[in-house]
Amino acid sequence: MLGPVDYAIWLIVFLIELSSLVCLLRKKAFSRYFTLVLYLCSSLAVSIARYSIIQTSGFHSNEYLYFYFYSDTLLTICLFFVLMSLYAHVFSEMGVANYIRAGAMLLLAGTALVSYFMVATSSDRLVTKFVVELSQNLYFVGLLLTYMLWGAMAKLRENRTRLMQIVLSMGVYVSLFAGSYALSNLYFPNLALWRYYFPMIAAWLPLSWAYTFLRVSEDARMATAQVLAPNR
C-alpha cells in the first residue's frame, strides 16, 4: 500500500494536472491546442485509475505493474498526437502536415513492432518485459521526433514564443523519461527511488504548459536566434 509520501506526490501531481487543464481551458486553448487538452484529460484519467488499482490490488501487485506500463504507453501515444499537432502548427503554411502525420504514425507502429521483436527474440528475457522496453523506446522515438521538430523550427526561423516553449518543454520531458528508463533498465532496475522519481517528473509537462499559457500570449514573438545564442 501507499505511504504518506506516495499519497502526497500523487495528490500534488493530480492537482497540478487539473490546474493545468483549467488553465488551458480558461485561456481558450481547447480548439487550437486540442491534443494538449486530450493529453491532460488522459493523464488525469490514468492517475485516477492507477490510484484505484493500488487501493484494490496493492502497489507491488502484478496488476499495478502491468497497468502502470500499459497506461504509460497509452500516455506516450497521446504525447505522439501532441507532437503531430505541433508539427501541423509549424508546417501549417507548407501544406505537408498530412505527410508528417502519416510518417509519425508509421514510426509509432514500427517502434512497437521493433520493441516486440527485440524482446521476443531474446531467450533470456520474458516476453512480458515488452512493456518496459516499449516505454523506453517510445520515449526515445518521441525524443528524436521532438529534436527534428526543434531543428525544423530553428531552420524555418519560427518565432511564435508559445509554440517554441511548448516544443522545448516537450523535449525536456521526453529526454528526461527516455534517459531515466534507460538508466533504470540498464543499471538500477530495483532502486526504490524510482517509485517517487517517475511520478514527480511527470509533473514537468503540465507545469510548463500552465506557465506558458498563463504568461505567454498567443501573439508573443521571439527570434529563434535569441534563444539559440542569447548573448550574441
Added chain:
Amino acid sequence: MIGALILAISVLALLQFFVTYCHSLITVSRSYPLSEETLQIASISSPIPQHLKFRRLLQLAALCPEQGNDKMQVLAVSAYFRLLGPLRMLCSWIAPAATRWVDSERGGCTYVVAVTLDRRIAGNRVLASQHSGDGF
C-alpha cells in the same frame, strides 16, 4: 548496448533542451522592465541585476506569496544557475574569457527571478487593495 546509446543520447538531448528552454524563459523575461519599487526592495542599483544578486532575489521571491504558476520557472532557472556554477569554475581555470559568457547567462537567470519577484509584489499589491476595498 542499445540501452547505453539511448541513455547517452537522452542525456545530451536533455541538456540541450533544458538550456534552450531556460534561454527562452530568460528572453521572455527580458522584455519585462523591472519596476522602481522592486529595484529598491532588492537594493539593486542598475536596471539589470548582476548574477551576484541571485540568491538574495531568490530569498525575497520565496518570502512573497506566489502569483499564478511561476514556481516552475524559478525552479528551472535555479537549476540552470547551479549548473553554470561548476562550469564557471572550470572556465576560470581553462578559458578565462568564457567566464564572461557564463556570468551573462547567470545574470539572465537573476533577471528571471527579479521579474518573478516584481510580478509577485505587483500581484499582492492588487490583492491587498481589493481586500481594503472590500472593507477588510
